[in-house]
Amino acid sequence: MYFMINLLGVFVVMAIIFLCSPNKKEVKWRPILVLFGVELLMTWFMLETKVGGFIINKIASFFTWLTLCASQGIAFAFPSVMKQPQIDFFFSALLPIIFVVTFFDILSYFGILPWIIDKVGWLISKVSRLPKLESFFSIQMMFLGNTEALAVIRNQLLTLNDRRLLTFGIMSMSSVSGSILGAYLSMVPPTYVFCAIPLNCLNALIIANVLNPVHINKEDDIIYNPAKKDKNDFFSTISNSMLVGMNMVIVILAMVIGYVALTASLNGFFGLFAEGLTIQKIFSYMFSPFAFLLGLNGHDTMYVAQLMGIKLATNEFIAMMDLKSHLTILNRHTIAVATVFLTSFANFSTIGMIYGTYNSIFQKDPEKAVVIGKNVWKLLVSGMAVSLLSAMLVGLFVW
Template sequence: MFFFLNLIGIFVVIGLVFLCSPNKRNVKWRSIIVLAIVEVIITWFMLGTKFGAWTINLIASFFSFLVSSAYQGISFAFPSAMSIPHVDFFFAALMPIIFIITFFDILTYFGILTWIIDKVGWVISKISGLPKLESFFSIQMMFLGNTEALAVIRQQLAVLKENRLLTFGIMGMSSISGSIIGAYLTMVPAKYVFAAIPLNCLNALLLASMLNPIFVSKEADIVYIPSKEEKRDFFSTISNSMIVGINMVIVIVAMVIGYVALTACLNGILEFFVKGLTIQKIFSVIFSPFAYLLGLTGHDAAYVAQLMGIKLATNEFVAMMDLKGRLNGLAPHTVAVATTFLTSFANFSTVGMIYGTFSSILGGDKSAIIGRNVWRLLVSGIAVSLLSAMLVGLFVW
């Protein structure tokens, strides 16, 4: 019974997102069905085969190497901050952006990244029928995260029209950053974290094509390659990348501080009227029906709905810390769907991070498209997390 409830949940989420689409006639159902089939196969591969687990761990090891390299630079500048057992979010998750952007800009400078975008994007777009750049961006987000991935393709974004830019903002709600995977693994089971990463990115592509269906002509479906005149010398390029990185860190941390503070302020106002009432509790009530559609029992459904509310109102770290203390007392299915749902940046502060990233790399005029469509970003982020959790839930009981 609970398996079929879980299965029904997948169709309910897709149906609700479709109802939210302002352009239902142009939704490409063939692409959605193909991506859904691919995701089922990937989930089985990762959770049902040893080779799948080995492959994911190998990829993760490479990105862990990049993060550890970034930490060497951070430790040189801030040795006391990096020596403590629990490193602050600013140093652990944001500061590595400087090196990661620089590393991938080097790959872009020598044409390696643009070649990968063109080839990998071509494969994914052929399978899904969706544009190349969007297809590659969904893969790129797996370990880079939304802000880093947006920064890496900033030259491509600069030449896109507003309606297409919105797709990247919507998709950006559903990623994580490779720099914090290690932190996740200290709290929740690794296999579900690694299962969530590719599912989130493919689901982001799937749902973005429903929330913002657009037509990209063959002429426009290309990877932007800077001309020789636009290209700086190598050392100017990497120096500029580092400046872009630190500017982005400053903008993002400002947005995160502001949104978390606003949540705390709102909770204080609610507490004044109703004792014990918080925005997290309100969201937990709203999410209760979806928790049941994850194939959960009454008690577990109430707890997972609470975790959903905590994540949306604050961040996934707070929710994961709560889940960590209860892992031994929960059923395997509950642990699987809860961990998968929490493994993404989908919350209010991420909207600010994405807006801040667009503003820092594209300017205020183009970033306004994000401000006008906050509801689409939130719907996408929540729906992607639910859909990924439901897919994983089908294979873990």
């Protein structure tokens, strides 16, 4: 029964997105069905085959190795802390980001990461027959994060109309940056994190092409190739990367502390009106219908709904920290769908980041950035829909 509910959830989410689309007649279903087929095959390969499991384990081992390398640097600065049997979140999950950001920038410096993005983006465009720029962008944001990926294509964004600009805003809600994967892996099972990443990439394309379908002429379906500029020297590049990584750590830490404190204050406020009433309970009721469609039992439905609300209102880090403390008492299916749902940047603060990035890019034409402010609801709906679809697809294979 729960399997059928999980399967029904996929159709319900797509139906809701289709109803929200203002241009229903323009939706092209063939590429969407092709992408769904690719997703099912990919998910089956990752979760049901020995080769897929082997690949995921090797990728997870690679990121574990990156984290261990980062730990050597942290231990040099904080030797007494790293000797403790239990290490605080700041040291175990956040500080390793400094090294991971630097490592990914080294891959970019030598052209390795751009080459991977180019080849995978080309393959997705060929298979789905969706626009090249959108296909490449879905891969870029998977590795780089939303604001970084938007910055990479900023010169081409300047030439696009409002409809296509909105498409990139919608897709940006479902990104995840490779630089913080180590932090995720310290809290939730790696297998489901690495399943979520490619599924989010493809589902972002699907949802964007239903919620905001755009017709593009063949002559306009091009990728902007910026002129080659002189690179900074290698050591200047990696030094700057380390500073960027440290800034990212500070921002995430501030958000975690601030949102946890804000949640505590809200719970205290709600407690004045009803004993035991918390923001988590309110969220659990609000999102319970969607959690139910993940094929969960009654108790797990309410808990995962609570995680959904926490992620949307705050961020995925806080929700993952909560999930980590419940891993030993939840069943395999619940852990899988919850982890996949949480593995993305879909929340209110991400909208602010996207809007700020657009403002920065369109300084000479600020009216262009207004397209994000006018369509906040589309960004929120798309972010939730992508996370739900990815979780439902993984849920079909994990029981």
